[in-house]
Amino acid sequence: xxxxxxPTEMTATEGAIVQINCTYQTSGFNxxxxxxxxxxxxxxxxxxxxxxxxxxxxxxxxxLSRSKGYSYxxxxxxxxxxxxxxxxxxxxxxxxxxIFGKGTTLSVSS
Amino acid sequence: DTGVSxxxxxxxxxxxxxxxFRCDPISEHNRLYWYRQTLGQGPEFLTxxxxxxxxxxxxxxxxxFSAERPKGSFSTLEIQRTEQGDSAMYLCASRSxxxxxxxxxxxxxxxxxx
Numbered sequence: 385x386x387x388x389x390x391p392t393e394m395t396a397t398e399g400a401i402v403q404i405n406c407t408y409q410t411s412g413f414n415x416x417x418x419x420x421x422x423x424x425x426x427x428x429x430x431x432x433x434x435x436x437x438x439x440x441x442x443x444x445x446x447x448l449s450r451s452k453g454y455s456y457x458x459x460x461x462x463x464x465x466x467x468x469x470x471x472x473x474x475x476x477x478x479x480x481x482x483i484f485g486k487g488t489t490l491s492v493s494s
Numbered sequence: 495d496t497g498v499s500x501x502x503x504x505x506x507x508x509x510x511x512x513x514x515f516r517c518d519p520i521s522e523h524n525r526l527y528w529y530r531q532t533l534g535q536g537p538e539f540l541t542x543x544x545x546x547x548x549x550x551x552x553x554x555x556x557x558x559f560s561a562e563r564p565k566g567s568f569s570t571l572e573i574q575r576t577e578q579g580d581s582a583m584y585l586c587a588s589r590s591x592x593x594x595x596x597x598x599x600x601x602x603x604x605x606x607x608x
Contacts, residue, residue: 388536417596426498426585426599427537471536475595480550481527482597484536 388485406472419471498600515603519588529585
């Protein structure tokens with residue numbers, strides 16, 4: 385089976401750095417995705433990791449450790465507009481669809 | 495191309511009625527997915543098409559649900575005899591065939607069953 389776990393909620397202040405963790409248990413592995421979803425909107429792609437290590441993309445970075453079944457999304461220089469749900473997702477065993485975590489709701493305050 | 499589009503954006507119906515949603519994927523994407531999302535949860539996979547072939551269906555997809563993609567372009571999702579538990583956001587996503595399998599999501603159809 386497959387299971388993806390991430391914290392339900394996090395809070396942070398503008399300009400700060402926040403790390404959102406994700407742990408996964410899958411019977412096969414084919415990469416890990418992070419999506420951002422603002423309230424009432426569709427998820428939008430942030431990052432994809434298939435190899436161990438850190439992938440940096442502007443203010444957002446994503447890390448993967450396949451041996452530990454662990455990933456995190458790092459958000460730097462937080463802005464109010466970063467308040468959203470952050471979804472960790474991995475392909476199902478057949479590689480035909482994504483299995484999503486429940487999402488981490490991040491609230492950024494001034 | 496403006497991305498994945500879905501219609502309607504909102505649907506309110508009475509219990510027992512049938513509803514149909516439409517998804518138009520990004521034009522060059524031959525893979526299309528339907529997901530359902532309820533409040534406080536991540537999207538849950540419902541079904542997957544490669545061109546016009548429906549290749550996978552989740553156990554969440556009861557007999558009251560049917561999806562089609564007749565010409566390998568747009569897709570429809572029909573729910574018959576709706577129940578209050580069907581109230582959710584129905585998301586459509588598409589992607590191309592390449593190995594980097596990022597899915598692009600549409601804005602969703604929010605269904606409310608009274």
